[in-house]
Amino acid sequence: MVDIGGVLQGFAIALSPVNLLYGFIGALLGTAVGVLPGLGPAATIALLLPVSYKIGSPVTAIIMMAGVYYGAMYGGSTTSILLNIPGEAASVVTCIDGYQMAKKGRAGPALGISAIGSFIAGTMGVLGLTLVAPPLAEFALKFGPPEYFSLTVVGLFLATYLSGRSVLKGLIMGLLGLLFASVGLDPISGAVRFDFGNPNLQSNIDFVTIAMGLFGVGEILINLEESGTLSLVTTKITHIFPSLADLARSWWAMIRGSVVGFAVGILPGGGAVIASLVSYAMEKRFSRHPEEFGQGAIEGVAGPEAANNSAATSSFIPLLTLGIPGNASTAMIFAALLIQGITPGPFLLKERADVFWGVVASMYIGNVMLLVLNLPLVGLWAQLLRVPYAFLAPLVGVLTLVGVYSVNNSVFDIWVMLFFGVFGYIARKLDFEPGPLLLAFVLGPIMERSLRQALLMSSGSFAIFVTHPISAALLGVGVLFVAGNVLRRRASQG
């Protein structure tokens, strides 16, 4: 059932010197931004978008970007453990027990177990991707306009619902994303909307521009405020390799984390952040010493770190087989692929097997690289935290300006980016997450197109969304999920 030829072809591609090099650069960059607080994988991939067009081969470009994404999952734990500051969102829960471990002088094992957990989960994730993606690509042909519409609705709803603390704020950002996506020409008939007489707005807002603004510029502005010096756990980091007792305690946590992470990552709107939260909750429930959670339980580090890694890997499944990105980072990779002339979707595996298997194989290799990179280099990564933000911020700022300009050679795009930078800053100050906006911006055109196509098919009847079984099932899952959450929230309040 497994396409051995494809896997081998993939390894041949991934092992070519150029791809190895870019895979390594991606993984290294990813780890670095994972370590640095305030620059997440989504922002980094956004910064790399303009570069990716120039790399030439689309396989190479996506190998690098994928490396950034799962590399960040490896690196994100470092600052969580040493500083109690998550390097990126998916490592928030790692702070809870990781930092406690570090305070008790067990920073070494905490860092070690997160690297090992990440490796095991990453490898299991890629294995799952190898097995699940091909049959799923075949299944994906059953997705027509009504199915796509329901999928995007549910995905967007889950993403906004789960992204931040406030559902209302998430929904508002999602709706704004849909609104920004409708600027320019409409996706079915090409009618002009919201151009305000400005010809620059007639061609739709560029994804790179909005992503760089929200994530690149927005994050710089936010971080400039917090210029206080960081207090590193200064005790010497020893015993990176966890003891046998630690390994025994974490083993099942890592396996469970990998499996849960994989499942959550496949869901639209899922992804690493939710996966890590689910895994932490699960470990706490499964643990024989739940009282240790929050006091430095090693399972509380191992599980979530494994989960976020396998979720990062499995979120490539809907991207590559359905052409539906599930989160901001995969949305960036989606855009990069489209610009490279590759349409992710059911035919990718048939028509561009080289891209598909090349990327999958590069993930196997990338995981090994990351393990080698992380175990001995943890000390070095901690040093990276000493680079003053005063040097980092202008560098990132210049990169965003040059990057956005280079896409269309348009000064107007720079203004649009700055607008979204300020917008992103204000939104964050008010506790509005920019993630749902960006995701809605990407899914908006797909959603609108499939809605209108489905209604053409049904001659205007909305019943088509419930009479088609897959579409109905998707909507059902969405409703159940939301209902379940609402009930739980009620219960926890009352």
Next chain:
Amino acid sequence: MRSIRGVALLVAALLLVGATAALAGETYPAKPIQLIVPYGAGGSTDVLARAISQVAPRHFPQPLVVVNKAGGGGIPGRVDVVKARPDGYTLLFGWGSGEDFVVPHQRSLPYDPFKDFEIICRMSVHSIVLAVPGSSPHKDLAEFVKWAKTKEYVTASVSTKGASVDITFLLFGKAAGIKVTTIPGTGGADAVTKLVGGHVDFGGGHPSEVLPHIKAGRMRGLAVAFEKRDPSVADIPTFREFGYDVVTAGSVKGVAAPKGTPKEVADYLARKFKEVSEDPEFHKIMKDLGQPVMYQGPEEYMAWAKKAFDQYGESIKAMGLETK
């Protein structure tokens, strides 16, 4: 001593190369030329553009870079080219498609397909194939029409709204006396995916788009909207063979530059694309793709295009499809 002289020579040589490069910079083309394809990747226009860019290095001193600007019914990509600097570095690839010959008869567009472009040449003409999913029970067009007449309406996936495929299928519906609802998307590849998945009753597109799927049994070609059979899909009969007068100019794939492009640049491009059209390797690639090579120079193409434009105009008027 010798090594110093060697270094001096090398430096002199490098300077010379630099100087010639600078001089050459004055002449067109001094940097890569962008071919804007106003549709998604994988459609027939995109594939043709990529075939050209593949053999281009033998004919152009600079690479031809294919840039996909999909969506919006093919309009945004064209708007980009109209707005681009007329310096010969941004070209529209696919001029002569429905957005240029068909859509203008139906509604107003943010550009004029004839006045806002400098027409360079024609590279190919794509016929339009009507196909059904591989799982469909219908073996030929007559059977299909008989079945369709029992339905309230039938759905058809088409590349973009108002494009030649869209109009052709509406023409067919009118000729056969069935109600056809066309479902437009982002381009040929998108339309084909919906057809293969069985989400529509029929669909189709250009031979290069449907041929791989017909060969793989994922769809079945029933008819071609051409005057006579298209050599790239020779075993598919024409609509006329079934008694339906559905004949169109097909979808024409030409190259155009923004209005105001210098004459010597336009002439240079027309000459170079002619060279490409005579390249044996290009012919081999095109045969594999199922696309005929049908080059026409600027004047010849312009005259032919005006005729095709008027022919579509008459069909649309006859069907009462103008909504202007």
